[in-house]
Amino acid sequence: LPAMAEFEKAITPKTKAIMVCNPNNPTGYLYSKEELEVLQELVKKYDLYLIADEVYREFVYDGHKHYSAMYLKEIENNVILIDSVSKRYSACGVRIGCMISKNKEVMKTALKFAQARLSPPTFGQVAAEAAIDTPESYFTEVGAEYIARRNVVVEGINKIEGAYCPNPAGAFYVVAKLPIDNSDKFCKWLLEDFSYKNETVMLAPASGFYSTKGRGLDEVRISYVLNCDDLRSSIKCLDEALKVYPGRTI
Ligand SMILES: Cc1ncc(COP(=O)(O)O)c(C=O)c1O
Structure with a gap:
C-alpha cells in the first residue's frame, strides 16, 4: 500500500475519488484514525469522494480499534461506505451488500444503477432450480x-x-x-x-x-x-x- 505521503502525489485533475479498503484485502493493513484524517484533508482540499470499503471491519486484532470513514467530520457528503454481509456472517455468495452515503445525489444515482443491473437473489436461484421439474x-x-x-x-x-x-x-x-x-x-x-x-x-x-x-x-x-x-x-x-x-x- 502507498505510504500516506504518496496519496497527494497521485492526485491529478482527473482524480475523482480516493478508495481505501480498510482493513485491507489483500494486505490485512488497518488504517489508523490519524491516517484517515490525512485522507480527510485531501478530500477537502481537492473536493474528492472517499470510497471506504469496510467489509472486514469486525476483523480487527491485537486490541486495535477500527475507525470508520463515516466518522470523519466536514466531509460527510464526500464519503461513500461499502459494506457486505459476506465476511461478517461468513455468507460469501449471497451477494448482499450495501453502499452508504449521506450524499443524497450519490444515493439516487446508485439506485438507478441498482435497478438497471440486477443480480440474482438467493430465492430466485432456489426457485429456478425447482422450476426444472415443471411438467x-x-x-x-x-x-x-x-x-x-x-x-x-x-x-x-x-x-x-x-x-x-x-x-x-x-x-x-x-x-x-x-x-x-x-x-x-x-x-x-x-x-x-x-x-x-x-x-x-x-x-x-x-x-x-x-x-x-x-x-x-x-x-x-x-x-x-x-x-x-x-x-x-x-x-x-x-x-x-x-x-x-x-x-x-x-
Ligand atoms: C474488500 C472486499 N470488498 C468486497 C468484497 C465482496 O463482497 P461480496 O461477497 O458482498 O461481493 C470482498 C470479497 O472478497 C472484499 O475482499
Missing part, C-alpha cells in the same frame, strides 16, 4: 394461451387502416408497421398526451432495435403478455390513438 403439460397450456394472444394482436392490428403486422412463430412479441412519422415520438405521445376511456398503451419504438439510424421509425414492438381481453382493449385503444395522432402519415 411438460404446463408448456402445452402456456403455448396454447400464447397462440391465442398472438392471434388477437396480429388479427387486430391487421384490421387497422395503414397498419401491418406479420404473424410471428415464436416468443411473445410482434414488430408492427404503423402509419406514423416517428415511433419514438408516437410512443411518448401515447404515454403523455393520449388516453381513451382513461387508458393508454405502452409500446416500444422499434427504432431502438436497429443499428441503422433512421430504420424502424414507422414500427413498434408489442409484447403480448396480457390476457386476450386486455389485448383486445389495447388494440382498440391503439386504433383510437392512430385516428388522432398528429404525426399520422395517411
